[in-house]
Amino acid sequence: MSLAANLLIGFIAVLHLYILWFEMFAWTTRGRKVFRSFPKELFEPTKPMAANQGLYNGFLAAGLIWTFFIENMEWRTNVAIFFLICVAVAGIFGALTASKKIFFVQGLPALIALCAIFFG
Numbered sequence: 001m002s003l004a005a006n007l008l009i010g011f012i013a014v015l016h017l018y019i020l021w022f023e024m025f026a027w028t029t030r031g032r033k034v035f036r037s038f039p040k041e042l043f044e045p046t047k048p049m050a051a052n053q054g055l056y057n058g059f060l061a062a063g064l065i066w067t068f069f070i071e072n073m074e075w076r077t078n079v080a081i082f083f084l085i086c087v088a089v090a091g092i093f094g095a096l097t098a099s100k101k102i103f104f105v106q107g108l109p110a111l112i113a114l115c116a117i118f119f120g
Contacts, residue, residue: 001077002120008113009064009080012087015109016061023054060087081117084110 001009022030027050028043063083070076091107 001073001080001117005080005113005116005120006068008109008116009067009084012084012109012113013061013064015106016057016064016087020054020058020061023050023057025054027051027054060090077117081114084114084117088114 027047031043060083067076067080070079087110088107091103094102
């Protein structure tokens, strides 16, 4: 894989580690500042749901980080493609169901990384 693809995969993995932290551990503090239109009284009751979402983002990050430890280039590329597609689908679904901003934060970087793999 190209340097650009590896840098993008690393960036997306770090982004999803941040999302894990944010949703699992800072939902009721930082969440109130980020999601200003979300009713303040719902942060505490939705804390378990947000933590669950954070855990899934952690799995995405783990899969992307795993690619850096796979020595066989064909497997490495296939695993990266799989997890980037998962991230892209999550970003597209989030944009359609929650906020268009999710596409630009999550989906678009994954699609760019996929392009870097396929065309780089």
